[in-house]
Amino acid sequence: MTIGRAFPVFGIAFAVIYIASVYFNWALLTYHPQLVQWGPLVQAPKQGPAMYWYGWLLTATLGASAIAAVSLALPAKPFDRIWSILVWVVPLVMIAVIGYILRVYFLR
């Protein structure tokens, strides 16, 4: 299955782009739950909090899809073997990074 070869790359790219989106707030959407209102890109809170999580997911999905599609142009050997390692190493590192970013919650 040719398209399936891109799935590990999707997982790797998704983790990196998602964490970058959280850190730099690259949300493609903002949701205002109090107003039940969606808005494009990053918007300041209007009434109540603004939620960027959905926007970060969208950014990561689109970015990772593009990178995964491009990765299909790479030869299966040796890249499939490389992806099979990076597919778990990179998400683990990204979880450690987000844990480090959120450390302030646990150190207060």
Place this chain on the structure above:
Amino acid sequence: MFSFLLITHGLCAVLLLGALTHQAISVLWPARQRTGSFVSSVRSVPSATYTNAIIIMFVVTAILGAIVYTEYRITVRVMLQDYRLHGPEGAFELKEHVLAIGLGLLPAYWYYWRPALAKEYATTRAIVTSMLAVIVWYSFLTGHVLNDIRGFGS
């Protein structure tokens, strides 16, 4: 409405937790021979047959969680901040991020569970499955504890 969705979210999470835990045990600690004991039965489940069900349950649970999440931001998070419960608040922040990474891993998880790749990528399959199991366990326990802190229906 949110209470109904929260309970449904919790029930879906329990199903997902059971299936993923079974699969992770069978892939990390496979039984060479089925002896008929409970432990042997758990270790020798036909784990590949769980894959599609796990993906569907993961996505359904995440969608329900994404809907309930709006209520959390309006009512629960504010309460946590008022009471300076920074630890639980941070634990939930971490939950939303590790779950997102778990969602992104699902296509790769499906890919490495294909029978054609069974032997070649056995290690990758075991690690990715274990990571998803840890993510779901962490998320389940965090959500459960936060629900206890806030109090159901309060």
